[in-house]
Each structure stands twice: as C-alpha cells, then as structure tokens.
Amino acid sequence: MAALGTRRLLRPGRRWFSGTVPGAPSPPASPLYPPVVASITAKSKAAKARRLQRFNQRVHEAATVEEKLRLYGKLQRPKYMVYPQTFALNADRWYRSFTKTVLVPGMPPRAAAAKPPVATAGATSETGRAPEPRAEAPGPAEVAGNAEAPGTAKTPEPSAGAAPCPDIGELRSLACDALLQESFYQNKKRPFLYRDQDHTPGPFLTQLVSTLAASLSGHNPLLASSSLDLNPEVNYYWHHGEEVVVHGHRKGRVDPVRFQIDDNPHLQIRVPKQLPEVVPLESDLGDVPVIDHKPSKLPLFKKQYENKVFIGTKVADPCCYGHTQVHLLPDRLKRERFIKERLEDQIEVVYRSNGIASLFAWTAAQAMYQGFWNEADVNRPFVSQAVVTDGKYFAFFCYQLNTLALNAETIKNNPRKNICWGTDSKPLYDVVEDGNVKGFNDEVLLQLVHFLLNRPKEL
Amino acid sequence: VFPGVRQAQWLTKTKLVEGLPPAVQGIMDNPALGLQELEERAKHMVSHARLWDTAEAAPRRERYCPKLFENLIHICRLMSGKYPSLSKRMLARNCRIAATWERESILLQVRGLSGILMNSMSLIAPVASKEEILATKEHVLETFYPIAPTIDLQEVNVYKELNDTGHMCPLGFRDGYPYSHPHTLFFLESANVRTDRFRPEQLRAKMLMFAFGNALAKAKALHGNDPKVLEQPVVVQSIGTDGQLFQFMVFQLNTTDLVSSDGVKNLVWIDSDQNLYERAQCVPEVKKGVVTKPAGISGFQPDTFKKFLALYLHGTV
Numbered sequence: 001m002a003a004l005g006t007r008r009l010l011r012p013g014r015r016w017f018s019g020t021v022p023g024a025p026s027p028p029a030s031p032l033y034p035p036v037v038a039s040i041t042a043k044s045k046a047a048k049a050r051r052l053q054r055f056n057q058r059v060h061e062a063a064t065v066e067e068k069l070r071l072y073g074k075l076q077r078p079k080y081m082v083y084p085q086t087f088a089l090n091a092d093r094w095y096r097s098f099t100k101t102v103l104v105p106g107m108p109p110r111a112a113a114a115k116p117p118v119a120t121a122g123a124t125s126e127t128g129r130a131p132e133p134r135a136e137a138p139g140p141a142e143v144a145g146n147a148e149a150p151g152t153a154k155t156p157e158p159s160a161g162a163a164p165c166p167d168i169g170e171l172r173s174l175a176c177d178a179l180l181q182e183s184f185y186q187n188k189k190r191p192f193l194y195r196d197q198d199h200t201p202g203p204f205l206t207q208l209v210s211t212l213a214a215s216l217s218g219h220n221p222l223l224a225s226s227s228l229d230l231n232p233e234v235n236y237y238w239h240h241g242e243e244v245v246v247h248g249h250r251k252g253r254v255d256p257v258r259f260q261i262d263d264n265p266h267l268q269i270r271v272p273k274q275l276p277e278v279v280p281l282e283s284d285l286g287d288v289p290v291i292d293h294k295p296s297k298l299p300l301f302k303k304q305y306e307n308k309v310f311i312g313t314k315v316a317d318p319c320c321y322g323h324t325q326v327h328l329l330p331d332r333l334k335r336e337r338f339i340k341e342r343l344e345d346q347i348e349v350v351y352r353s354n355g356i357a358s359l360f361a362w363t364a365a366q367a368m369y370q371g372f373w374n375e376a377d378v379n380r381p382f383v384s385q386a387v388v389t390d391g392k393y394f395a396f397f398c399y400q401l402n403t404l405a406l407n408a409e410t411i412k413n414n415p416r417k418n419i420c421w422g423t424d425s426k427p428l429y430d431v432v433e434d435g436n437v438k439g440f441n442d443e444v445l446l447q448l449v450h451f452l453l454n455r456p457k458e459l
Numbered sequence: 460v461f462p463g464v465r466q467a468q469w470l471t472k473t474k475l476v477e478g479l480p481p482a483v484q485g486i487m488d489n490p491a492l493g494l495q496e497l498e499e500r501a502k503h504m505v506s507h508a509r510l511w512d513t514a515e516a517a518p519r520r521e522r523y524c525p526k527l528f529e530n531l532i533h534i535c536r537l538m539s540g541k542y543p544s545l546s547k548r549m550l551a552r553n554c555r556i557a558a559t560w561e562r563e564s565i566l567l568q569v570r571g572l573s574g575i576l577m578n579s580m581s582l583i584a585p586v587a588s589k590e591e592i593l594a595t596k597e598h599v600l601e602t603f604y605p606i607a608p609t610i611d612l613q614e615v616n617v618y619k620e621l622n623d624t625g626h627m628c629p630l631g632f633r634d635g636y637p638y639s640h641p642h643t644l645f646f647l648e649s650a651n652v653r654t655d656r657f658r659p660e661q662l663r664a665k666m667l668m669f670a671f672g673n674a675l676a677k678a679k680a681l682h683g684n685d686p687k688v689l690e691q692p693v694v695v696q697s698i699g700t701d702g703q704l705f706q707f708m709v710f711q712l713n714t715t716d717l718v719s720s721d722g723v724k725n726l727v728w729i730d731s732d733q734n735l736y737e738r739a740q741c742v743p744e745v746k747k748g749v750v751t752k753p754a755g756i757s758g759f760q761p762d763t764f765k766k767f768l769a770l771y772l773h774g775t776v
Binding site: 019090170177178179182185186187188205207210213214215216218219223224225226227228229230232235308310313314316317318319350435444 | 500578
C-alpha cells in the first residue's frame with residue numbers, strides 16, 4: 001500500500017509501544033511507518049469512504065471548471081428524470097423536497113415595495129431598483145399612470161444616474177401590438193394538430209419579451225450587455241437522499257438517489273453580472289416538505305444517460321449568470337384539460353412545479369459554472385427569475401439558491417434552504433377581438449417590467 | 460434553378476449599383492453611434508452562436524445560422540435604448556408575400572414564404588435623388604437574346620391574381636396593421652447540406668425578387684393598382700446570409716409601370732459576399748503536437764456588422 005503524502009494518522013488504540021516506552025514518546029524525525037489508512041480496493045465501508053474522499057479531492061483539485069464538471073458527472077448510473085412541465089399530481093411538493101426549497105407565496109419584499117406608485121420610491125432606493133414606472137409628462141394620452149402624480153419632488157436614486165422612468169402606456173401599446181400581430185394581423189396557416197402553443201403564444205412571447213427588453217435597456221444597463229437566447233437547453237444533475245439498490249448485480253448496496261433535469265425554456269436572458277441577493281444566505285423562511293415515499297411514486301422514471309450540467313451556453317461565455325427565463329406550457333397541460341378532468345387545484349401546481357424545477361436547475365448550473373458543487377457549497381446566493389405562462393395566464397417566480405449540498409453526507413449539517421417566491425397565475429388580457437385587446441391587465445405587465453428592470457446595486 | 464441577378468434585374472426592371480447607398484454609408488461613418496464598443500459584443504455574439512451555444516462540441520448550421528441572426532438582431536434592438544423610435548419595429552416570422560405584375564406581356568408572380576420580415580411604422584426615405592431616378596431612363600436593360608428572360612421560371616396557371624384586397628392580402632397582414640411598411644427582409648440559408656442552400660448569386664437574386672415583391676405590394680396598397688411612376692419611391696432593404704457570408708441589398712421601387720422596358724427604372728444597391736469572420740474553430744486543431752489553429756473566432760470583420768447595424772438603423776436615425 002503506497003504511502004500517501006505526509007499525512008500522519010495517529011489512531012488512538014493502536015499505540016503498541018506506549019507500554020514499553022516510558023513517558024511520552026518524542027515524535028520521531030520522520031515517520032517510521034507509512035500512515036495507517038483504509039484500503040482503496042477492499043470491499044469495506046472504510047475503503048468506500050476513502051475512495052469517495054479521493055474522488056472529492058480530485059474534483060477539488062481540478063484545474064478548470066470544464067474538468068470539474070466532467071469529473072462530477074463521470075459515473076453514469078440510472079437516475080430519475082425530473083420534468084419541470086409535468087401533469088403529476090402535487091408535483092410541486094415533491095420537487096420542493098428533492099431540491100430543498102421553501103415556497104413563499106407572493107413576490108419578494110423589494111418587488112412588493114416597488115409596486116405601489118411613487119410613495120415608496122424612497123424605500124426602494126436602497127435596493128437598487130429603478131423608480132416605479134411613472135407617467136412621463138409628455139406621454140401619450142391614454143397613459144393610465146397619470147393618476148400617480150408624477151409631480152412630487154422624489155428624485156431618482158443617485159445610482160440610476162437620472163434615468164427617466166419607463167412609460168407604462170408605451171409598454172402597454174408595445175405588448176398589445178405584439179399580441180395583435182401574432183393573433184390577428186398576420187396571415188398564418190391553421191395551427192398544426194396539438195401545436196397551438198407554437199402558433200400564437202410562442203411568437204407572441206418572443207416578440208413581447210424581446211421588444212420590452214430592448215426598450216427597457218435604456219433604464220437598465222445590465223440589459224444592454226445581456227444575451228437573449230431562444231429555445232436554449234438547461235440541464236442539471238444532482239444527488240439527494242439514499243436508497244438501497246433493488247435488483248441487479250449491485251443489489252443491496254446503498255446508493256445516492258440521482259436526479260437529472262433537462263429543460264427547454266422558451267426564452268432565456270443571461271447577463272454578465274449576478275443579480276443581487278434577495279434575503280441573506282442563511283435565512284429560514286419556511287419548511288421544506290418531507291415525503292416518505294420513493295420518488296418513483298410521483299411517478300418518476302429512471303434512465304441512464306449522460307450527466308449534463310448546462311446553463312444555455314458553455315463555460316467560456318462571459319454572460320454566465322442568469323437573469324430571466326420564460327417558459328411556455330405545452331398543449332397537453334392547458335387549463336381546459338384540467339378543468340375537464342375536475343382537477344382545478346392542480347392548475348397552479350403545474351405553474352409552481354415548472355418554476356421551482358427549472359429555476360433550481362438553472363441557478364444550480366450557474367453555481368457549478370462558478371466552481372461550486374455539493375462538497376464546496378456556494379458562498380453567495382444565486383438569484384434568477386422566471387415567467388411561466390401558457391400565453392394568456394402568467395405566473396412569476398423568483399428563486400434564490402443558497403445551497404448546493406443536497407447529497408446524503410453534506411445535507412446532515414446544512415441548515416441552509418433554497419427559497420422560491422411565486423405568484424399565482426393571472427391573465428394578461430381577457431380576449432382579442434377585431435383588432436382590439438379587451439381587458440388588458442396592467443399588473444401583469446408591470447410585474448414583467450419589474451423583472452426585466454432587476455439589476456445589481458452598483459448599476 | 461432560380462434566376463441570377465441579371466435575369467432578376469430584367470424581370471423587375473431594375474438598374475444595379477454596386478456598393479451600399481451613401482445614406483447607409485453615412486450611418487456607418489457616424490461616430491455618435493458608438494459602433495466601436497458594439498464590435499466587442501458582436502464578436503461575443505458570433506462566438507456564442509458558433510462555439511458556445513450547445514452542450515455538444517459544435518453546433519450545426521441549422522442551429523448556428525438562426526442563432527447568429529437572433530443575436531445580431533438583439534444587439535441592434537438594444538440600440539433602442541438610445542433611439543426610442545427604434546422600438547416602432549416588429550419582426551414577423553414566416554410571413555407570406557404575393558405580388559403580380561406584367562412585364563412585356565408576360566405575367567409574373569412572386570409568392571411564398573419570404574423569410575423573416577421586419578416591419579416599421581414609418582417609411583424609409585428614398586435613397587436616390589430625383590436626378591438619379593431620371594437618369595435611369597437612359598439605362599438599357601440587359602437582355603439575354605436568344606434566351607427568353609423567363610428561363611427556369613415555373614409556369615403556373617394563376618386563377619386568382621393576389622393583388623386584390625379581398626380576403627387574401629398581398630402584404631401578408633390585414634388592414635389596419637400599425638407596422639405597415641416593410642423595412643428589411645432577412646433570408647437565412649441554414650440548411651446543413653450544402654446543396655440544399657442557395658449559392659450567393661442565387662441568394663442575391665432571391666433577395667431581389669422578394670424585396671421587389673414586397674415593395675410592389677406596398678406601392679399598390681399606397682398608390683393604387685394603375686401602373687405609373689411613383690413620386691414617393693418605396694424602399695425595401697434585404698439581408699441574406701448563410702451564417703458566415705452576408706449579402707446586403709437596398710431596393711428602391713421608382714415605378715410600377717413594368718410592361719415596357721423604357722422609362723424610369725427601379726434601383727438596387729447590392730453589397731455582396733461580405734464575410735463576418737474567417738473561421739470558427741470549436742476544437743483547436745493540433746498537428747504533430749503543435750496547435751496549428753487555436754480555438755475561437757479568427758478574422759472577425761467589424762465592417763460587416765457595421766453594415767448590418769446601419770441597415771437596421773436606416774430610416775430612423
């Protein structure tokens with residue numbers, strides 16, 4: 001057995017010489033015997049622990065992030081495929097238990113404070129958000145924000161550098177134009193069977209978010225250096241909990257439970273600087289549900305394939321932090337189907353499970369791109385936002401990743417929990433008729449604008 | 460086989476001018492636009508589309524060509540932070556265009572999916588001056604005697620001339636659409652197999668035909684169906700690419716009187732075969748232990764991106 005380095009493991013209870021040598025033995029100049037450590041190749045628990053420790057050491061010492069990711073996902077075994085967009089009942093509770101996430105209804109405090117008009121502009125200035133959208137004086141006539149008294153002497157926060165406030169009326173007309181173009185004005189063929197989402201809501205969302213991001217880039221310099229991606233791929237692989245292998249040549253061994261998320265958001269905005277934290281790293285805002293059943297009861301199924309960790313681009317991209325994602329729910333998860341099967345309470349579950357799973361995968365992959373993993377936990381929280389929609393109903397989610405340490409050994413002494421803030425789904429409009437959008441809901445648009453205006457404090 | 464540019468010129472009664480018009484050149488040379496900083500971003504975008512976009516080793520053309528286009532358009536759109544009137548534009552994908560005209564007693568029609576169209580609320584001002592337009596009267600269109608000019612065109616029995624505004628609208632949009640002026644057409648040759656893609660000459664001809672079709676439909680919508688010389692020429696731009704090579708085109712429709720071959724002609728400025736970068740190496744090429752070609756984008760030409768941006772900003776700036 002080769003001696004490894006100069007580690008001297010003094011095992012108590014193995015001092016055979018203590019009886020013969022009087023007094024405390026003076027430490028020899030060099031070790032007389034190689035350190036007594038567990039074997040590497042034996043079939044024993046100590047040997048397994050030593051192999052695991054050598055593997056962890058190897059990953060710690062990896063030179064580049066790509067090498068770290070390669071070693072992290074080197075061993076392929078059957079793993080549960082977690083689908084963010086799922087029809088499983090109460091999937092969001094299961095997903096919260098897999099990812100150690102606390103769900104807090106409503107939006108985080110800084111967004112809630114920024115929403116009421118004008119009055120709390122001073123309160124939000126320390127959180128670095130843009131001032132609330134107030135109507136500009138020479139704005140178009142239909143601006144509803146005129147009632148919000150822009151004439152008060154509130155100065156924009158100094159960090160904003162006297163940027164004018166975004167005009168909500170203009171943004172509303174942009175949104176309506178996008179909606180009308182896709183649903184009414186453009187001559188399109190009939191939608192493909194069961195592909196209604198690709199026909200109208202998909203292009204509408206692309207148009208909406210891209211034009212809003214472009215027009216808000218004057219107010220948010222982070223957006224000016226952002227990268228917009230259509231139909232990217234987001235993957236993450238992790239271990240959580242333990243189980244006993246049921247059948248096969250490895251029967252009876254204790255294995256970690258492996259999960260993989262493969263997600264395809266509709267749209268992704270990535271930025272070169274990280275979003276600020278919402279609450280401190282160690283905050284505890286609720287409880288994580290504990291589920292006693294095996295994950296396969298959800299139902300979740302196992303498959304063995306490549307263990308990918310991917311945020312949408314490779315590690316070399318400078319825009320490596322996430323800002324906002326947009327998810328479009330497919331046809332098979334539309335509301336009418338749930339109502340027909342008398343599962344109305346599951347409609348919100350669909351939105352929540354999509355938000356939690358997708359955002360966990362994205363933020364955790366971002367953290368891995370920065371070199372953190374479950375043995376080297378994050379030292380700063382990773383925040384990202386998501387909008388889950390089916391074209392008409394929008395639900396907003398904000399996720400803060402506080403910990404990556406979810407596997408069996410590291411979760412024991414880990415008090416941190418990941419936090420997800422989420423709203424219920426609200427309609428953006430009632431109906432589109434004859435070139436008019438009826439019942440446009442400004443709140444939803446405002447929330448989307450707030451999401452896009454989010455940026456670090458320095459900017 | 461699609462007709463070449465020369466044949467397309469005859470079919471659309473157009474005179475060709477090499478290079479981009481001075482108005483666009485003026486936008487490119489304008490220092491107030493801050494085009495230098497954008498070069499760095501453009502290089503990142505090219506690297507993203509060609510190198511970093513997918514978890515596999517190298518993305519295929521079907522993926523990187525549209526992705527590069529989206530990234531470049533994203534940079535251009537972000538300029539609307541500085542120029543708010545740029546937000547009065549809307550991209551329409553998969554829009555269908557149809558236009559019919561008669562050329563020396565041959566009825567011609569352009570139909571089909573014309574790629575991606577960017578519409579704007581306002582017209583582009585005419586690029587050529589009145590004198591230049593009148594000077595085209597002297598220009599004689601190249602004929603291909605003895606080859607008929609309609610060689611290689613598909614002969615089809617047309618039962619419905621699609622210019623009437625009935626339930627079929629030639630512009631691809633219904634009446635009352637606020638972004639009613641076609642601004643720029645984008646053509647992406649993104650087929651993986653080289654034989655499925657248009658060659659640069661054919662791509663330029665296709666761009667010319669579709670730009671002409673859009674301009675003609677717009678002119679007929681604005682000024683009526685009678686063939687005449689337009690006082691307000693209609694300008695439509697067009698950009699075609701296969702992910703590396705770019706073709707830029709500005710088309711100005713001066714007349715809808717296309718039956719005869721004399722009189723005022725239409726004008727087109729073409730800037731062809733502009734490379735955006737020389738090569739994009741995903742994995743470094745190593746021969747006998749020495750790295751011959753390092754990974755990354757080499758030979759980036761910022762001028763091509765400047766032309767792209769200038770064509771985007773044209774009409775608003």
